[in-house]
Amino acid sequence: MTRQDRRVLTDKIITALSFIASFIGIAALFWILGVLFYKGFTALNLHTFIYDMAPPGRAESGLRNALVGQLILVAGASLIGVPVGVLAGTYLSEYGGRNGKLAKLVRDISDIMMSTPSIVIGAFVYAIVVAPMGHFSGWAGIIALAIMMIPIVLRTTDDMLQLVPGSLREAAVALGAPKYKMIIQVVYRGAKSGLVTGILLSIARIAGETAPLLFTSFSNNFFSTDLNKPIASLTVTMFNYATSPYEDWIDMGWSAALILALFVLGANITARFLIRKKKGEK
Amino acid sequence: MKKSLLALAALAAVSASAYDINGAGASFPAPLYFDWAYSFQKATGNRVNYQSIGSGGGIKQISARVVDFGASDKPLKPRKLDKKGLYQFPAVIGSIVAAYNIPGIGDMKLKLENKDLAAIFMGKIKFWDDKAIAEDNPNLKLPHKKIIVCHRADGSGTTFNFSYYLSHASSDWANNIGIGKALDWPVGLGGKGNEGVSSLIKQNPYSIGYVEYAYKLKNKFSAAVLKTKSGKWVSPTEDNFKAAAKHAKWTAKKHFYQILALQPGDDSYPIVAATFILLPREAKAKDKEVTKFFDYAFKNGDETAKKLGYIPLPKETKDMIRAYWKSNGIF
Numbered sequence: 163m164t165r166q167d168r169r170v171l172t173d174k175i176i177t178a179l180s181f182i183a184s185f186i187g188i189a190a191l192f193w194i195l196g197v198l199f200y201k202g203f204t205a206l207n208l209h210t211f212i213y214d215m216a217p218p219g220r221a222e223s224g225l226r227n228a229l230v231g232q233l234i235l236v237a238g239a240s241l242i243g244v245p246v247g248v249l250a251g252t253y254l255s256e257y258g259g260r261n262g263k264l265a266k267l268v269r270d271i272s273d274i275m276m277s278t279p280s281i282v283i284g285a286f287v288y289a290i291v292v293a294p295m296g297h298f299s300g301w302a303g304i305i306a307l308a309i310m311m312i313p314i315v316l317r318t319t320d321d322m323l324q325l326v327p328g329s330l331r332e333a334a335v336a337l338g339a340p341k342y343k344m345i346i347q348v349v350y351r352g353a354k355s356g357l358v359t360g361i362l363l364s365i366a367r368i369a370g371e372t373a374p375l376l377f378t379s380f381s382n383n384f385f386s387t388d389l390n391k392p393i394a395s396l397t398v399t400m401f402n403y404a405t406s407p408y409e410d411w412i413d414m415g416w417s418a419a420l421i422l423a424l425f426v427l428g429a430n431i432t433a434r435f436l437i438r439k440k441k442g443e444k
Numbered sequence: 445m446k447k448s449l450l451a452l453a454a455l456a457a458v459s460a461s462a463y464d465i466n467g468a469g470a471s472f473p474a475p476l477y478f479d480w481a482y483s484f485q486k487a488t489g490n491r492v493n494y495q496s497i498g499s500g501g502g503i504k505q506i507s508a509r510v511v512d513f514g515a516s517d518k519p520l521k522p523r524k525l526d527k528k529g530l531y532q533f534p535a536v537i538g539s540i541v542a543a544y545n546i547p548g549i550g551d552m553k554l555k556l557e558n559k560d561l562a563a564i565f566m567g568k569i570k571f572w573d574d575k576a577i578a579e580d581n582p583n584l585k586l587p588h589k590k591i592i593v594c595h596r597a598d599g600s601g602t603t604f605n606f607s608y609y610l611s612h613a614s615s616d617w618a619n620n621i622g623i624g625k626a627l628d629w630p631v632g633l634g635g636k637g638n639e640g641v642s643s644l645i646k647q648n649p650y651s652i653g654y655v656e657y658a659y660k661l662k663n664k665f666s667a668a669v670l671k672t673k674s675g676k677w678v679s680p681t682e683d684n685f686k687a688a689a690k691h692a693k694w695t696a697k698k699h700f701y702q703i704l705a706l707q708p709g710d711d712s713y714p715i716v717a718a719t720f721i722l723l724p725r726e727a728k729a730k731d732k733e734v735t736k737f738f739d740y741a742f743k744n745g746d747e748t749a750k751k752l753g754y755i756p757l758p759k760e761t762k763d764m765i766r767a768y769w770k771s772n773g774i775f
Contacts, residue, residue, distance in 0.1 A: 216482060217475065217478040217479045217482050218475065218478075218662070220482075292510055293508060293510065296509055296510060297466065297510050297511070298466065298510055298511070380466070380468075380495060381493075381495055382466075382493045383478065383481065383482075383491075383493050383494070383495075384464075384485065384491040384493060386464070386491075391464055391466070392466055392493060392495075402496075405635075405636060405637070405639050405640055405643060406639045406643075407638075407639050407642035407643055407646070407659055407662055407663050408662060
């Protein structure tokens, strides 16, 4: 075997292995989606959306309270997490400098926070919000999710803003624009689709979390929009239903999983679409 | 977004006239509390949100005062109640069955000596055709299959009552494993809640686990015939549960502390347990709302309890509990 033959052979083996590996990855995704669609649709109907959770075996049983609760939790967390994350990211990119001491510290801390197990964040919020307040509450759930969200938004904002060429900033300043105007009208505009992508991905990330909600927002068997009280969420409901011994609850757990997966998938695809659009513009 | 949040808040304000209670704890009575809460809400508009997190969690959360009531199948001793500042009363009686999943062997066909059951859960009896089991079941064709033990992974009152019973049936168990809400299991698979153990039994052929009778009914499990304290075979049937429950001697002075396992009598099924409600002593106004719910359940909930496989408390006990509430100013 000549040296060339050997190299060609190695090349072919490695190519085949990578192909198999990527196939396994994609197959797993489609397998999960396939099972979700198959099982999720069996119990998904109008009742899912118009009735609240009920004891096993009732006809008027649905997921309305969990759906509404989930939307409130995710929207609330986004209202806190997105502004804080974007502003902090802006500071890092525009004011803190690439190697500023404070900026480096903030970057390191947010990296650590991003890799913190979400159950730890749940325990933390239990200690600082739930225990002093004396009850589980929607607010506690929102705070836990917002804490998870901030470092993700912060880092993507930082990265996206740094992609905007320095020459654009200089041009804006040369035209006499004050710094805040330069940031809002030039830097943000240049990084717009990147920013939105980061925000969407962070929303998708927190929407699927169960652990930080288990002992913060707890769960509620009834319809409630009061953030001072326990509130139902799709993820905790899914966990409770899927582990229950009741057929109808297990089926509804699958429906909850399907709804959640569609939401996360939708957010992810929108994000990809925006990235592609941005590349197309250039 | 803001607008719709405001609209939602307004909606919440309108429905605020009825009250909300949050409770958490034992999974053993959870199906019943769900059902009671569902009809209580339909009847009064008041909402009792009960979450099944296990007795251990129930005691912990009511001790931390983050829920309005806790629920536990393990009664707390009067001294402990004083220390934690809690009231305690029973809500309903249930039974724990040894549920097995052996293809070909139906409900109440398998007989298990109490000490053999302990040996199975200690991993000392490993196969279904073990001599100790075969002896008591001469008519069964026992498979030579490994026994898969299913137990609780969380702090559980069901585990407490089950291990209390095993400790008294087997000195080996008492010396090596003991009694507790969470045990050091030598073998087996752990599941969260009665729900989790039920799914484990369902998913694993040749398994055995211990669950509340309501879970056995719902899942159509097969359950083993065990022995009474007096050494007679006794089937897990509602009549035999009731026979055991009859022996309960409740006293309000001891905050109804009572363990119902291994009661005397030839028909007394050995693992019967009451499940308890824990209330904070300082929150009298909220306690009144909770007792209102249980008063409603005592009045209207017996049928549901029976349907789900629980034993309602006798009328005298209910009256005793109401007197206990009154004397403590929470009714």
